[in-house]
Amino acid sequence: MxxxxxxxxxxxxxxxxxxxxxxxxxxxxKPLSSAPRKEDVPYIKCQVCEKLASRLHQLVKEKQLQISPKKISEYEIIEIAENVCNLKKEEADWILKIDIVENGDKLQLVEQEEEGMCNSECKTIEAACQKVIGYSDTDVAEYIYKSKPDLASLVNHLCKDLTDACTKNPPPLPKDRIPGEPFVAKxxxxxxxxxxxxxxxxxxxxxxxxxxxxxxxxxxxxxxxxxxxxxxxxxxxxxxxxxxxxxxxxxxxxxxxxxxxxxxxxxxxxxxxxxxxxxxxxxxxxxxxxxxxxxxxxxxxxxxxxxxxx
Structure with missing residues (x-):
């Protein structure tokens, strides 16, 4: 102590x-707004799910290398899945490097090289991530532990089987949508x-x-x-x-x-x-x-x- x-x-x-x-x-x-724009979640949830699956896949591989030759446990994978959408945890660092950009009638997630200041866009991605994984964290952890899938299989299972994040195309973006804050590198x-x-x-x-x-x-x-x-x-x-x-x-x-x-x-x-x-x-x-x-x-x-x- x-x-x-x-x-x-x-x-x-x-x-x-x-x-x-x-x-x-x-x-x-003036401090940047940190309230999530929940109305933007439907337009980005599929992209968030894909990046979430990619991050999960990467973190599990890193953990396995870290503890090798010991085999990673299902509990350790569950812990990673529980933290990957929580900005207070290391596992969610990936969220800080993403910018939400308007591209025609769509929103696009653009990955940056550096972490950015966490404003409303950062919180929106966190909210979308939590909505996607919901109560499926233990299910996806079990799937990773038992099946040891490649990235494509994991994306398909998480975003189309366990959840409906990518089962249909996002709706067109409203023309009167107020643009979000610019990405500010930390x-x-x-x-x-x-x-x-x-x-x-x-x-x-x-x-x-x-x-x-x-x-x-x-x-x-x-x-x-x-x-x-x-x-x-x-x-x-x-x-x-x-x-x-x-x-x-x-x-x-x-x-x-x-x-x-x-x-x-x-x-x-x-x-x-x-x-x-x-x-x-x-x-x-x-x-x-x-x-x-x-x-x-x-x-x-x-x-x-x-x-x-x-």
């Missing part, structure tokens, strides 16, 4: 510092930090750990003393105080002959969780340090005239 707190402090300080280095004009910009430093934050979101061994977005950091930039929820530390201590009591209650409910077995099992699991958490915390901490080093290096190289303008 101490290691996690150190990582969170490092991330918080890095974000606060990077926010302070931003030009005043950046902070003065600064590379912001994109890298957001990626770190998303990776921390699913860190095992730290349930309930709160991860702050850039918007949260901006809100507390002028008053860092109020950053976060002070009650969280107290609640953590209360949880720790209750843990031995709850553990004792569980042990008392078991037969006396099984008490020692339960103690060994719980101790083993706690040690395992602690080791996993320590490795993840160290990994994230190293990434944060490297990122912060680059931020300081690039800032020190800026000419004085440029700094005065900021």
């Amino acid at each position: 101490v290691e996690v707190n150190r990582v969170l402090i490092a991330v918080t300080l890095a974000l606060l510092a990077s926010s302070a280095l931003l030009p005043v004009s950046y902070g003065a910009k 600064p590379s430093k912001d994109a890298e930090m957001d990626k770190i934050m998303r990776s921390m979101q699913g860190m095992p061994g730290a349930p309930g750990m709160k991860v702050y977005s850039r918007e949260d950091i901006e809100k507390y930039k002028d008053n860092p003393g109020k950053f976060g929820n002070e009650d969280e530390d107290d609640s953590d201590e209360e949880e720790d105080d209750k843990f031995p009591k709850n553990l004792g209650k569980v042990l008392k409910e078991k037969e006396s002959s099984k008490k020692e077995e339960w103690r060994k099992t719980i101790t083993k699991e706690l040690k395992k969780k602690g080791d996993v958490l320590k490795r993840h915390a160290q990994k994230v901490s190293n990434r944060v340090r490297r990122w912060w080093k680059r931020v300081r290096s690039s800032s020190s190289k800026k000419p004085k005239s440029e700094k005065s303008e900021l």
Whole structure:
């Protein structure tokens, strides 16, 4: 827990510092709308389904390579399928690189090289993705696990068999449709930090750990003393105080002959969780340090005239 707190402090300080280095004009910009345009979903759901299937196929292959020679489990594939349409998760990074463009009487999804600022178009793609996969995440995961399909077969199964995303052509686009926002590339430093934050979101061994977005950091930039929820530390201590009591209650409910077995099992699991958490915390901490080093290096190289303008 101490290691996690150190990582969170490092991330918080890095974000606060990077926010302070931003030009005043950046902070003065009107925030982009982030509400999804649900009326656009019917026009893009087939394309979203195809890209979703492609991303699923890629993520499963990457996971298999990562854990090789161990075989990927159905549960791990289900977890990927559950996260691939959730922008708070790493698996949904693909959504941030897509722009919605009007092409005649149709909407076209155009993939960009860089991540963009998440505005209403980004949220619309997320909404379409969630609508497509719906309750089919476990079904498509089972299909991938058992059939090991190629990409074309997976697209056909997900978009035509499990769902109706591509069973018919999308309707023509209304002529009075208001165009969406232009694609705005996210600064590379912001994109890298957001990626770190998303990776921390699913860190095992730290349930309930709160991860702050850039918007949260901006809100507390002028008053860092109020950053976060002070009650969280107290609640953590209360949880720790209750843990031995709850553990004792569980042990008392078991037969006396099984008490020692339960103690060994719980101790083993706690040690395992602690080791996993320590490795993840160290990994994230190293990434944060490297990122912060680059931020300081690039800032020190800026000419004085440029700094005065900021």
